[in-house]
Amino acid sequence: MSLILTSPPEPAEQAHRPPPSPLRLLWPAAALLLAVAAFALRVHNLAFESLDIDEADVVVYALADLRTVLERLLSAGDNGPAYMLLVRLWIGLAGQSEFSLRFLSVLPSVLSVPLFYALGRKLFDQRVGLAAAALGAFSTYQLFFAQMNKMYALVVCL
16 A cells, blocks of 8 residues: 655645745845844944943943842842843853953844844835834944943843
């Protein structure tokens, strides 16, 4: 006894549909290109200036003993206490230079560009998605937040 596997017959409306255009990949490719441009903008002169007082405070709090960091997670009024744990882990992986500390903010900022595209595409269409990605890639606020050792870029991405 032999078994022959066949695909189910296509409905009449799908049988005559033209194949998808290769241009449909142009929109996501353009969004990816915007993310690459956003990355280049964000890492350019990333360590040009030294850490300001707020960024230095993040490092001080992140490098405090673990009990202090965990107590800050539960205390009211702290600005992004869970971010301190993330910075603590990041310092263990990448070090404490201005570039490496700020690079932690670059990653979610760049990731937000294709997320802007996906959100705009889902809510409206691909053109709106691409416009949203372009606005996110070249936004001065996004660029500013991406070059700070603070939680702002991560909040936008989340």
